[in-house]
Amino acid sequence: MNKTLATLCGLALALAASPPAAVTPGDAAPAFTLPDVEGTEHSLADHEGEWVVLEWINYDCPFVGKHYNSGTMQALQRKWRDQGVIWFAVNSSKPGSQGHFETAALKERIAREKAEHTAYLLDTDGTVGRKYGARVTPHMYVINPEGKLVYVGGIDDKPSTRLADIETATPYVDNALVAARAGDPVEPNATRAYGCSVKY
Amino acid sequence: MRPAPATAAFAALLLTILAGMVSPVVAQPVRTGHAEAELVSRAVSVAPGDSFRVALRLQPENGWYVYWSNPGDAGLPPTLDWNVPEGFSVAEMEFTAPERIEHPPFASFGYTSEVLYPLWIHASADLSPGTYTLRTHAEWLICKDECIPESADLALSAEVGENRADTSRKRVWSRMEERLPVEAPDWDWHAVYDENSLRIRWTPPAEQVGETRIAFFPLEQGIIENGSAQKFSMEGNRAILTLDRDPLMLAQPAVVKGVLTADPGWKLPDGRVVPALRVAASTEPPASAKDDFIRMLAVLSVFLGAVLVALLVLRGKKAERKQSP
Numbered sequence: 001m002n003k004t005l006a007t008l009c010g011l012a013l014a015l016a017a018s019p020p021a022a023v024t025p026g027d028a029a030p031a032f033t034l035p036d037v038e039g040t041e042h043s044l045a046d047h048e049g050e051w052v053v054l055e056w057i058n059y060d061c062p063f064v065g066k067h068y069n070s071g072t073m074q075a076l077q078r079k080w081r082d083q084g085v086i087w088f089a090v091n092s093s094k095p096g097s098q099g100h101f102e103t104a105a106l107k108e109r110i111a112r113e114k115a116e117h118t119a120y121l122l123d124t125d126g127t128v129g130r131k132y133g134a135r136v137t138p139h140m141y142v143i144n145p146e147g148k149l150v151y152v153g154g155i156d157d158k159p160s161t162r163l164a165d166i167e168t169a170t171p172y173v174d175n176a177l178v179a180a181r182a183g184d185p186v187e188p189n190a191t192r193a194y195g196c197s198v199k200y
Numbered sequence: 201m202r203p204a205p206a207t208a209a210f211a212a213l214l215l216t217i218l219a220g221m222v223s224p225v226v227a228q229p230v231r232t233g234h235a236e237a238e239l240v241s242r243a244v245s246v247a248p249g250d251s252f253r254v255a256l257r258l259q260p261e262n263g264w265y266v267y268w269s270n271p272g273d274a275g276l277p278p279t280l281d282w283n284v285p286e287g288f289s290v291a292e293m294e295f296t297a298p299e300r301i302e303h304p305p306f307a308s309f310g311y312t313s314e315v316l317y318p319l320w321i322h323a324s325a326d327l328s329p330g331t332y333t334l335r336t337h338a339e340w341l342i343c344k345d346e347c348i349p350e351s352a353d354l355a356l357s358a359e360v361g362e363n364r365a366d367t368s369r370k371r372v373w374s375r376m377e378e379r380l381p382v383e384a385p386d387w388d389w390h391a392v393y394d395e396n397s398l399r400i401r402w403t404p405p406a407e408q409v410g411e412t413r414i415a416f417f418p419l420e421q422g423i424i425e426n427g428s429a430q431k432f433s434m435e436g437n438r439a440i441l442t443l444d445r446d447p448l449m450l451a452q453p454a455v456v457k458g459v460l461t462a463d464p465g466w467k468l469p470d471g472r473v474v475p476a477l478r479v480a481a482s483t484e485p486p487a488s489a490k491d492d493f494i495r496m497l498a499v500l501s502v503f504l505g506a507v508l509v510a511l512l513v514l515r516g517k518k519a520e521r522k523q524s525p
Contacts, residue, residue, distance in 0.1 A: 022447030062341075062349050098346040133447060135306065136274050152448065159276065161341070161349040190448050192422050196347050197274040197306045 022133030025152055025189040029143040030131040034090070034121040037106050042119055047086050049145045051181065053173070055117070056129065057089040058099030058137040059109055061196035062161040067138065068113050070163045073155075077116035080177055089117040092129030097199035099137065100124070126200040136195035140173045144180060151176035152190050159194030230352040234261040234342045237352040239334075240316070242373060244366045245359035249325035254356060255316035255376065256280060256293070256338055264344045265312045268298035270419055272308035272426045275347065278317060278340035285332045287324040288358070294318050296379035297461050297476030298417055307427040308343075309417050316376040321358070329361045381459045384477040385469055391456040391481035393445070398424060400441045400456065400481050405469075411462035416441055416479075418458040422450030456481045 023030065029052075033043040044052065055073075058064055067073035077087045093099035101109055110120055123129050132141060142151035156169035176186045229238040236259040243252035256278060258266050267275040282290045295317060298309040321334070339351040387402040400416060414432050418424055428444035441460075457480045460466075465473040 024448060060346060062347060161276075190450060192448075192450055194276075195274060196343075197303055197308075199345070200305070 023131075023141075023149055023152060025149050025186070027149050028147055029141065029149050030128070032123075032128045032131070034123055034128060036119040036121055037103060037110065040119070042088065042121060044143070044147070048147065051080075051085040051145060051177070052143040053080065053085055053087045053177070054132070054141040054143070055087065055089050056132075056134040056137050056139040056198060057091050057120070058093055058196060058199070059101075059113060060098050061137045063159075063195035064137050066161050066163055066166065067155060068115075070166055071114075072166050073138075074114055074116045076171075076174060079174075081116060081118060083181075085177065087117045089115065089120045090123050090128065090134070091120065092123040092126045092134060093199040094126065095124060098196070099199055126198070129198055129200065134198050136193050136197055138195050139193040139198070142173065142176050142180065142186075150180040150186050150189060153188075154191045154193040157191065159192075229257075229259075230354060232342075232350040232352055233348060234264045234344075235259060235266070235340075235350060237338055237340075237350075237354060239336065239354045239356040240369060240372070241356055241358070242366055243358075244364040245361045246323045247363045248323055248327045248329075248360055250363055251320045251322040252358075253318055253373075254321050254334075255318040255373075256336075256354075257314065257316050257372070258311075258340065259314040260312065260342055264342050265301055265308070265310045266315065266340055266342050267308065267310040268417065269295045270309055270417065270421055271341075272301070272310075273303075273306035275308050275310065275343060276341040276349075278338060280319075281337040281339075283335040283337075284321075285334070287327040288332065288334060289322045289324070290334075291320040291322070294380065296376055297381055297459055300415055300417075302427070305427045309426070314372070316372060318376055318380070323358070323360055327360045330359070332358045332360065334358050379475060381476040381478040382468065382472075382474045384460070384466075384479045389479055389481040390485065391483050393452060393483065396445055398443045398445050398456065400443070400460075400479070401438050402479075402481075403437055404439050405467070408467050411464070411466060413461075413463040414441060415461050416443060416458050417461070418456065420451050420453060420457070422446050422448065423452070423456065454483050456483075 138155045144150050158165040158169035179186045229236045238257050240257050241254045246252040267277045269277050301308045334356045336354050341347050390401045392399045425444040431442040433440050459476050460479045461476045465475040467473050
């Protein structure tokens with residue numbers, strides 16, 4: 001009894017104190033099961049043998065806005081979904097924080113943004129975000145059909161809120177998908193993601 | 201002959217317009233959604249060939265903050281896009297010591313109250329005396345729980361003539377000067393990377409002022425886990441600050457550069473107590489450790505030499521005994 005209590009206390013302290021763990025390229029992508037805005041559950045395991053992209057999102061973050069107002073994120077989603085890639089937008093905003101919407105408002109916002117993701121997943125308690133070490137929005141992860149991470153980090157290399165910067169930026173995620181699917185090394189396979197902090 | 205009323209009115213209007221065009225630009229603070237922004241200058245006028253100090257002044261609304269050069273886990277430092285007349289050259293923006301802004305499990309580095317981002321402007325020796333207007337487009341990110349990009353078009357009047365200082369706003373400028381990091385004294389700075397941590401080590405002089413709340417702010421991103429608590433300890437006369445490394449370990453420079461702050465500050469050899477030091481901690485072992493190692497090698501080789509001689513002597517004696525009948 002004492003031992004269990006001690007273990008639980010230790011675990012609680014560890015969870016409270018630790019920053020999100022980070023996964024690095026080459027690691028197995030952590031398993032997850034999350035509901036989408038319609039209530040349907042999606043698991044990473046459902047997509048064994050497929051390419052999966054995770055996009056940590058917050059529609060009200062100006063850095064996410066840069067990629068959505070320019071239409072470039074939606075175009076990227078459309079391009080890769082057309083090639084059979086599964087694209088999940090994941091939101092880990094806690095209720096009441098920026099980027100968290102009630103269901104009706106969220107559906108309306110998704111439609112207004114003309115989003116082209118496979119599904120928008122709700123990670124309201126932040127468990128999955130922490131497992132992935134998602135720090136900001138947008139924070140991107142590319143997972144290969146073997147379930148391994150091939151890219152972790154930023155959407156591109158221009159940390160700004162200026163739409164004009166997208167044109168001259170290196171599109172890390174797009175490049176990673178092209179290279180990995182061709183069997184070529186992904187370079188760089190880990191970059192610093194920029195954006196608004198995830199509202200755990 | 202008296203001019204007609206219409207002509208007089210026209211002349212008056214023309215004079216007013218001309219007066220407006222010639223009068224110097226007065227730097228007014230610009231109010232944005234959550235901040236006050238302006239350019240401030242330390243010079244009323246500058247002599248051709250000399251430099252003068254200018255700064256972007258930002259005053260965030262209560263509860264909001266702006267960023268340091270390395271913003272930490274999220275954020276962007278301000279940028280200035282200058283448009284200056286020929287003969288003026290603008291140097292890089294500098295940064296005063298930042299604060300840690302905690303949003304567990306993350307941390308950002310920035311300023312929660314009025315801040316000056318100073319820089320030098322040089323007036324060429326060829327400049328003719330007169331009043332010139334320097335313009336800049338300032339952009340910055342200001343955050344509370346959410347972040348909002350803001351901008352302002354700011355202007356400054358620069359008079360070229362004699363060197364004359366602007367003595368207004370002394371408090372703001374002296375606070376800025378206090379908080380500009382000072383190059384660290386040679387306290388034997390050293391950086392050690394472990395699998396999960398980065399340790400910065402130094403030998404503080406005996407006379408310090410009981411510094412607390414020691415914090416290290418790296419110039420580069422991707423070295424440390426910004427939100428982790430930084431642990432200070434002493435090992436004999438060596439001070440150690442232990443930092444968690446960034447899990448992705450995107451950066452691992454051989455020389456770790458950053459700003460080290462403490463409350464009330466660090467006591468310098470000249471007696472000044474300053475709140476922030478500019479540190480460059482090399483991963484090369486410090487001189488003292490190298491000397492100890494060499495000394496140890498010297499002692500070891502003498503010892504081994506002695507052992508070798510003893511063995512040879514013993515061997516020789518053994519051979520002698522064998523030979524004697």
